[in-house]
Amino acid sequence: MTPEDASAYAREICGLAPVIPVIVVKDAGHARPLAKALVAGGLPVLEVTLRTPAALDAIRAMAEVEGGIVGAGTLLTPADVKAAKAAGANFGVSPGLTDSLLKACEDEELPLLAGTATVSEAMRLLERGYSVAKFFPAEANGGAPSLKAYAGPIPQMHYCPTGGITPRTASTYLALPNVLCVGGSWVCDPGLLADERWDEVERLAREARELRG
Numbered sequence: 001m002t003p004e005d006a007s008a009y010a011r012e013i014c015g016l017a018p019v020i021p022v023i024v025v026k027d028a029g030h031a032r033p034l035a036k037a038l039v040a041g042g043l044p045v046l047e048v049t050l051r052t053p054a055a056l057d058a059i060r061a062m063a064e065v066e067g068g069i070v071g072a073g074t075l076l077t078p079a080d081v082k083a084a085k086a087a088g089a090n091f092g093v094s095p096g097l098t099d100s101l102l103k104a105c106e107d108e109e110l111p112l113l114a115g116t117a118t119v120s121e122a123m124r125l126l127e128r129g130y131s132v133a134k135f136f137p138a139e140a141n142g143g144a145p146s147l148k149a150y151a152g153p154i155p156q157m158h159y160c161p162t163g164g165i166t167p168r169t170a171s172t173y174l175a176l177p178n179v180l181c182v183g184g185s186w187v188c189d190p191g192l193l194a195d196e197r198w199d200e201v202e203r204l205a206r207e208a209r210e211l212r213g
């Protein structure tokens, strides 16, 4: 997959809803009801972080939920890319970027939202043909004012900022011309998952769905 095709796909899925839920699954049995609640609430694009032993099983289960588009987050190595692809992930997300990770995603045909924190990293991606990236960790790196400043010299790069974003701060990001959507974990609070409160997850998803810039 070429970087241009990967970015076209990323642009498409980032346009489906204002928020991509960032999910940490401890119990793979939660994956299906969780994905159903998020999709029913209007958030079809889901990022399952590869931070728990249950993550790959969760991706496998979520990939079967109708209407959902499941990606794997926390991709750090080519081995992570292979495992994510084999589990049925439709896209990948990484906190940062390396040449070997980009190459693995291109070889495995896994569209990647690569993590960037600086203009130089964005320029590296642009040079390679990517025009969509994650901005991480968004709040700690200056938040919306940083991205607003990036839109001056590199307006062709579009972002999914993630990291420390809340329902209160999301709209400020979404109002920027270079932001396609935001990532956030608040709709999948660990307490709600532990208590299996899928109705509350759906309600939070519905609220997130209505966020606008």
Ligand SMILES: O=C(O)C(=O)C[C@H](O)[C@H](O)COP(=O)(O)O
Pocket (backbone or CB within 6 Å): 022, 049, 051, 073, 074, 075, 093, 094, 095, 136, 162, 163, 164, 165, 183, 184, 185, 186
């Ligand atoms: O695991 C990864 O690949 C990450 O990049 C980390 C996530 O983007 C943040 O954990 C988002 O979580 P919140 O800041 O709670 O919204």
